[in-house]
Amino acid sequence: MSHSRFEYVKQYEQHFDLLKNTYIAIRIDGKGFTKFCERHSFKKPNDINQIKLMLIAALNVMKNYSEIFISYGQSDEFSFILKRSTKLYNRRSEKILTNILSTFTSSYVYYWDKIFKNIKLQYPPTFDARIILYPSFQNIKDYLCWRVTDCHINNLYNTTFWALVDKGNLNKEEAHEKLKKTISSEKNDILFNDFGINYNNENIVFKKGTLILRLKNPKFKNFYKFDDSLIKDDDFCKNLIMCEENNIFAVCHEDVFNNNFWDNEKIDFD
């Protein structure tokens, strides 16, 4: 049996190296999560435990890949941004994409029981992922603003939709029909006038999504340990700082549209 006779097939592998001097963004998305939410009776319009689990999976990714300087999640998606100078896996696209995705997926399933104590995971969930290059830091700021904007638009819609269904006695089709073509201010009005809900008072986690920043010079004192404190604390997401094996993260919901946010040099993004 000759080793070399078949080994030629290895040469069919085609590797693609990501352009140097560009930021690498990876966005992970839940596949078929409408069904997944239903099968696990996730709370509508937002399930805090699902958001916690996504956060913990993302923190585990950031612990394992130190080149990620910021990440952002909302709903069933999470984005990770690598420094533009990163040489991780020699910038081989497949390697970066698949390692980060697999660690995220694995962590999501692994930590499920710790977060959802009374809900059994019914089947293995699937996430897909894409890799996107951004040449300038302005592109990265705009990318995050794009995802936050998307979070806002979806959350305002979903909050109004489920108010109409749960409290307004509309069925789903009627609620969709009523909201079709409404603008933001009209949805705010429905929430306030019909249901006494001031959207501004909704949980900032749902309204803004969650940022995780890798800190270089943390000025904060109040450290939490990964991951018990996260699970116990319902306010986990309000400027939590975690310190774990030389990794210091801030979990926050600050306004990424505000330039001050980017100017205070808390993070090392080059």
Added chain:
Amino acid sequence: MSHSRFEYVKQYEQHFDLLKNTYIAIRIDGKGFTKFCERHSFKKPNDINQIKLMLIAALNVMKNYSEIFISYGQSDEFSFILKRSTKLYNRRSEKILTNILSTFTSSYVYYWDKIFKNIKLQYPPTFDARIILYPSFQNIKDYLCWRVTDCHINNLYNTTFWALVDKGNLNKEEAHEKLKKTISSEKNDILFNDFGINYNNENIVFKKGTLILRLKNPKFKNFYKFDDSLIKDDDFCKNLIMCEENNIFAVCHEDVFNNNFWDNEKIDFD
């Protein structure tokens, strides 16, 4: 807040469609599995439960992606081959790669407790994956022969190595040194003469790895249900046929070097 001002960043996504009329192979590999094996006290040189778990994860992938007509696994790797006519995700490379990898990873963690009843999973494992195109069916046969050859070479080495360490009282460095530059027949001789082990009698699962074939016209009668039977049966891997929701799989260890194997038209590979 303008939706469109930031949305331009979406246009930076670059999608790559895989060449039509070619077979798509995806090979998934465990990352850092030397450490992972140690932390979970896997049996040396082979742990039957680890192989079962890989098999179950692979079967779950094949259940979910019907375009995969054959897959092959050994050690901490598994390869999946899609039909050359497949239009899965319009052949978008990232989509195919990440969905299959994520389902595999997720299944591996999900089914852990069912297989390893007495060993707790210590941390979320990571797998990476690559995608390779093969234009001809001969390429696919050679690809599988390459992986089976690799399995044989590694397993003969590992079997001899651990015999030297466990029964021969050599330390690891001495065992490596002794095996360096030996050819296959010499390793067979060491096993037989020093330890009374006839390598031919070793478990075929370890010697050949595991094939999963999607059957179109199964002639077999003895169906097992996924996944309880798998777990109970220690001989799970000897031409097991499973039938599950219109999916019929044969798990086998036949000789892929034998052309008869490919000629009997059990599988639909175009």
Added chain:
Amino acid sequence: MSHSRFEYVKQYEQHFDLLKNTYIAIRIDGKGFTKFCERHSFKKPNDINQIKLMLIAALNVMKNYSEIFISYGQSDEFSFILKRSTKLYNRRSEKILTNILSTFTSSYVYYWDKIFKNIKLQYPPTFDARIILYPSFQNIKDYLCWRVTDCHINNLYNTTFWALVDKGNLNKEEAHEKLKKTISSEKNDILFNDFGINYNNENIVFKKGTLILRLKNPKFKNFYKFDDSLIKDDDFCKNLIMCEENNIFAVCHEDVFNNNFWDNEKIDFD
């Protein structure tokens, strides 16, 4: 002055190797040739000298790149097909694409004066090029049939269009309007009934385009030398065989739709 300080920029080059075991097709197209035809008063609907010049440029490409086993041209385009086993430039996409394109362009300008003796080249023409992979030989046959079909459709349209303009006293808009939505048989009828033209009797070079085959075992005796004979002979394109520095080419207009054409093993295409 440090050599190495700037040399890092070389690492930004990204090379893409074409998948092995696939045919490589390169199609070259004239850019802005409507204007180019007008500026050089090309005959309508076909200019035999333009076709000769394209042929000579293509023959020069085939002389220089022995991995091309067949090429096909019509109008202002020419396609070159490389053997699927070719290792030219290690199958580096940019290298193959740009070398063949540059040789073609260069030859077109170089040989202009020899073909167009009374028409001065007014400005340097431009061609673009694309590279396409085909896994099977059936794909290659279909590719050539596709281009020949395109030639037929365009030539029938153009022949009828210019008959209407030149002999039918219609202006261009009227001719376009009249032909819009006509099918092939209706165009044939217009030609025959209105202008006494039997399309079947038109020059096969215009109707079918031009194939160049690299022969391995030529049975033909009547060799022409590249390139004088080509220029003198108005029937240059009728099964001309050329022999030049170990290169033997057949220029022909056989029916690529006919399987017999492909079965007679005149060419070595693997």
Added chain:
Amino acid sequence: MSHSRFEYVKQYEQHFDLLKNTYIAIRIDGKGFTKFCERHSFKKPNDINQIKLMLIAALNVMKNYSEIFISYGQSDEFSFILKRSTKLYNRRSEKILTNILSTFTSSYVYYWDKIFKNIKLQYPPTFDARIILYPSFQNIKDYLCWRVTDCHINNLYNTTFWALVDKGNLNKEEAHEKLKKTISSEKNDILFNDFGINYNNENIVFKKGTLILRLKNPKFKNFYKFDDSLIKDDDFCKNLIMCEENNIFAVCHEDVFNNNFWDNEKIDFD
């Protein structure tokens, strides 16, 4: 004859769009120019007519592709840099690469007779080309410095080499042997001590290569017309300004290592 039966082959085309917000560099190189130089008896170590012809071909490229803001040439190579915001051909890689290469090649052959009045072009020359992306303007400055450094190193070597051969009565092997492992200062010494040549006094065109800048606000008055003045003027390359159909170019040899060169905002590079 069915149009659609074969048209499926068009779907095998794979288009690659260049990442947005990055500079696009295209470097064109002569193929087999050692032989080409000999066949056309180019002067050693530099032939001013060859450099003129390369310049004229490059100017014609810049006239036709207004997105190129700077280009640089030396020896048998020329590099073109497109603005990072360019939308030329929707940034389709093949289109940009092949159009620019073909125009350059075509121009080189077309203008040959105007420059080399007494030397007949013996055969069609070939150039290859590559496309490289650079995310930052610093990368572009470093790219040009890299090419200028390369020009300097090669020209100093060639000037010394041909002095040794032409005036020093060494054969080529002896000259190569003598120069092997010499550093720049030693080559300068050989030129000055053995042949009375002060390298600093050599023609700046040979020492530095040629830059072409597209000007937005030209302050210069002394316009030349493309292309007669170029041909007549032996000093064509000293800060020549050309104005042609709204295109204003400066041909110069300024010091690209000097930051002042880049700060005076003569060019629009975004």
